[in-house]
Every structure is written in structure tokens, then in C-alpha cells.
Amino acid sequence: MRNVWLLGMTSLLTDVSSEMILPILPFFIEALGGKGLAIGLAAGLGEAAASFFKLFSGWLAERTRKKGLVFTGYGLSSVAKLFMGMASNWGAVVAFRTVDRIGKGIRTSPRDALIAESVTARGRGFGLHRALDTAGAIIGSIIVLTYLYYTVPQLANYKVVIFVAAIIGFTALIPLIWVREKRITHEPISFKRLPLSPEFKAFLIITTLFAFGNVNYMFFLLKLAKGLELTVTAERAILITLAFYILFNIIYTAFAYPIGKWSDRIGKHPVVITAFGLYFLIAIGFATLDGYWLLVPFMFYGLFFALLEGTQRAWGADIMKRHYGMQFGIFHFLTGIATLIGGLVAGVLW
Secondary structure (H helix, E strand, O other): HHHHHHHHHHHHHHHHHHHHHHHHHHHHHHHHHOOOOHHHHHHHHHHHHHHHHHHHHHHOOOOHHHHHHHHHHHHHHHHHHHHHOOOOOOOHHHHHHHHHHHHHHHHHHHHHHHHHHOOOOOOHHHHHHHHHHHHHHHHHHHHHHHHOOOHOOOOOHHHHHHHHHHHHHHHOHHHHHHHHOOOOOOOOOOOOOOOHHHHHHHHHHHHHHHHHHHHOOHHHHHHHHHHHOOOHHHHHHHHHHHHHHHHHHHHHHHHHHHHHHHHHHHHHHHHHHHHHHHHHHHHHHHHHHHHHHHHHHHHHHHHHHHHHHHHHHHHHHHHHHOOOOHHHHHHHHHHHHHHHHHHHHHHHHO
């Protein structure tokens, strides 16, 4: 579990950085003149770019050191955040957000492969990693909420948050120094010759279809803030939304590891199906409720993430057996493209 803890600490620090930015990102884009389509582009374009690089880095992870790819990905994301803080229009925000997601694309498949190779109880391994990742999200969200509470949610203060977040992002590279990597024991193969089992193909179809309908969190944040504006001021609505975003991450963190252990006992498949069912109810809630009632589905949104994120990856890893980098690359590529299309559709409908 040594590698899982080290990679988890890197993810924790990165998520402190990222989650200082993510909850304010839709409001930052709006402050720079962006509307629903701009938010859809920020959500979808970055994920599409990340998806391609997840596929490429998965292929490359079979041929070179995974640790180097992970380091490069985290470093690129930190640089992108630094430049995002200098943006003067929403187009630049979308561009640097895309570069940030490219960094995520470079690191994700080799990082997931390192975790899969480091543990046998993969539900616990991925659950622990997601729990540490989300603990960072809680810290980052608390920092941004506290800062905006004592200042004002406006453009200049959003930029200060992003600059500080970028600096924290660079510290996330330090734990990677001690990550140990196993020597590659199999011959690298091309995607054309990669043996994909029928079970893995079914897994790809299921997860890709769900990714298309999995609306990006930014739309849920905006919906919550706009709904709260019916009863409080716009500034107050943003602060309440950020507070509940922290609660969302607390719920996610609290349940991620126990659910990972639970999935090792009962199987990953039923846990993922449970997540799909819960998401359906959450989506209905966001579509039909308004005002403070929107807080109810938003709280269950954290439980949904705890059920899905780590378990879905652990389920895939159990099916893969070997060539983890390439197969995780395919998984992330397909779900990312589905996320792009779904995000653009949601942006147009918004």
C-alpha cells in the first residue's frame, strides 16, 4: 500500500489546488462573460483532450516509466493553473482549463496502472486513493469558501484563489519522488493486438453510455446557486453553494474507503449499478426541485461519487488482469469522449 499512500498524498495536494478552483470555475467564467455553452466547453473540451492523452499515456505506460508520466502530468496541470489566473476572457480560461485536463490525461492511466499493480485488494486500494483525493477537495473547498466569505465573490478575488491554488499544485510533486515502480515483465503490444475480453468490452459499453448522461458537476453547482437566489442574494447563494460543495466532498471522503472494502466482499458490479440508480434519482431531483430543496439531491451526489469513482476503476482493473495502462487508457478515452458530447448537449440545453 506504500505506493497507494504516496500517490494518494500527491492527489490530496493536487485536489487542494484543484478544488480551490473547481467550485468557483463556473462563476469565474460567468464573471468573464461566458454563458452556458462556455461552461459546457470548459467541462467537455478539457475532458475530451484529457481522454485522448489518457489513451496515449496508457499506451506509453507499457513502454516507459509510469512514474515519469505521472510526474509530467501533475506538473503540466500546475503550470496551466498559474496561467489560468492571468486570463482576461472566458476563452483563455477554457484554453488553460483544457491544458490542465491534458495534464490529468497524461497522469491518470499510468497512475491507475501503478495502483492496480501495487495491491491485490483493489477495491480498498482505489477506495483509499479516492478518499485521500477527496480529503484534499474538502481542504481546498474550505480554503476558498473562507476566503470568499471574508472578501467578496468577484473576479479579482477569483484570480487570487487561482494563483494560490497553482502554487499548492507544485507541492504535490514531492511525494512522487518516493514512489517505487515494478519492472515491466511483459512485451509491449499495440492496441490492435491488445486482447480485450468480452467482459471488458461489456464494461466499456456500460461505463461509456453512463458517462454520456452523467451531467458535469458545474451545471449542478449553477443550478443550486440559481435556485438559492430565489430566497437570498446572489453573493449569499454562491457562498451557500460552496458550503454544500464542501459537504458533498465530506460525504464522498467518508464513504469512499468503506465502500471500496465493501465492493471487495460483494463484488464491484452491484455497487456500480447502485450508483447508476442513485444518480437517476439525483438527476430527477435537480430537474424538478427548486430553492433550498435542491440541497437534498446535492448531498446524495457525494454518496453517488463514493459508490462510483473508485469502484468503477477497481471493477475494470479486476477484469483487465494485465496491460493495465493501455486498457485504462481505452476506458478513460471512451468515457471522456462521452463526457464531452454530454457536456456540450447539456450546455446547449442550459
